[in-house]
Amino acid sequence: MGEEVKVFGAWGSPFSSKVELALRLKGVLYDYIEEDLNNKSSLLLQYNPVYKKVPVLLHNGKSITESIIILEYIEETWKAYPILPQDPNDKAMARFWVNFIDGKCSSAIRKVAFSPEEEREKAVEEACECLKTVESALNGKKFFGGDTIGMGLELLSSEKFPNLFKWTDDFVSCSIVTELLPPRDKLVAHIKAHLSK
Amino acid sequence: MGEEVKVFGAWGSPFSSKVELALRLKGVLYDYIEEDLNNKSSLLLQYNPVYKKVPVLLHNGKSITESIIILEYIEETWKAYPILPQDPNDKAMARFWVNFIDGKCSSAIRKVAFSPEEEREKAVEEACECLKTVESALNGKKFFGGDTIGMGLELLSSEKFPNLFKWTDDFVSCSIVTELLPPRDKLVAHIKAHLSK
Known part of the structure; x- marks a missing residue:
């Protein structure tokens, strides 16, 4: 069955x-x-x-x-094709970054979009601090799959965040991800419409 | 070694x-x-x-x-004496409540302590809503051990939250918890000193 x-x-x-x-x-x-x-x-x-x-x-x-x-x-x-590392210490590190990105990092990025103009500069600075932390964690390492930070944010530039940019690029180039992610132009339009509400 | x-x-x-x-x-x-x-x-x-x-x-x-x-x-x-249920569904429920209590509930309770007086009533209302949610989840069930909501908050009254009150009482009565928790009077003094800073 x-x-x-x-x-x-x-x-x-x-x-x-x-x-x-x-x-x-x-x-x-x-x-x-x-x-x-x-x-x-x-x-x-x-x-x-x-x-x-x-x-x-x-x-x-x-x-x-x-x-x-x-x-x-x-x-x-479903134990086949693990999405987390098997070693408990590596698993803890993976969970740490998932929590950081989903929590502190996401809310800092959301603030950039929703802040009134006079607070935007500070919000951008805080978001960049968060991304810098992720950037340095990626230095020389392969990030684990399964997170969706790669949504095409304006904040991401290849000069400022080369590791993160490369990871994002690699991540969205996987066929299984490409199939799933909405087309970038439609997604950007959707987010803009949401922000202007 | x-x-x-x-x-x-x-x-x-x-x-x-x-x-x-x-x-x-x-x-x-x-x-x-x-x-x-x-x-x-x-x-x-x-x-x-x-x-x-x-x-x-x-x-x-x-x-x-x-x-x-x-x-x-x-x-x-350390796999002996599990602190989470073994069934994946029960484990997901346990994690759900840990996240809810550590996240939404804790920050609502913290707001009560840190809000300016004019916002306190609203903060108390929000914290009570969170506790009500936990209260109804406990209805007729035994909660899993390992969380420390039972820190003697003024918000907790046995009339308003009978399940939560009983759980807290049971939890802090375990000898292993009693040994670990700081004495209530010292803890209250510590929190008050922290709040008045």
Whole structure:
């Protein structure tokens, strides 16, 4: 009997994309349900009553929420093609950078977009500090796959952040990522429309 | 040859206590190094250059930072006496509540202490909403051990949050927790001194 694997996601959401990417990397077949974030389905609210957000993974009737937690669940449930290193210390390092990028770094970048003009310079400075930290962590190392920092941010320049730029470039060049990521022009238009609301 | 296990912590920090508690629950012997947060040691800055915070776990010369990530590392490295459920779905639920309490809930509670008086009522309301969510999740269930929400917050009343109150009470009554937690009167004095700075 086949498994039931469903992803409730939203177009352009890096959090949904991460979950889809992990499933694809492991070769797990799933159904994708697109949510309208302005009119969330009763199923989404039922499966994620605390945050009411995408993504939600539904596996054989049980729901898992929060992209980082879903990734851990996917890793433990489908063991082939690991998405985290096997050594506990390397795994801790990988989790550290996922948390840093998803938490401090993402919120600093979001601030750049949402700050009033007079605060923007400071916000850009803070975001650059975060990216510099990631940049230096990448120095001479290969980053682990599975995160979606490579969304084509204006902040990213190859002069300022050569390691990060190269990683992003390598990451989005993988066919499995290319298939999943929305076309850049459409994504930029989508983000601009969202920001102007 | 014995293992080197060291915890860099700070008195009264629930994040340090969590790490110590996990090690004690698993029977792992460790050395504890108290950090002066007003004058951090060069070792702390070396081991946690990104956040410069306690706790840090040092295991055979390698450092792990961020309490949640340290707990995952401890769980994977010393497998006896698991601190997380074994079933992937139950484990995802446990991680969900750890994230919710450490993230949204903690920051709402911190806001109550740090808000200016005119914003305090709203902050209390938000914190109560968070606690209500945890309260209803505990309904008829036993919570998993390893989190330190039970620090004697004024917000916690047995009438408003009976499940949470009972869990807290049960949690702090365990001898392994009692041994570790600072005496309530000293902790309250410490927090008050911190708030009045």
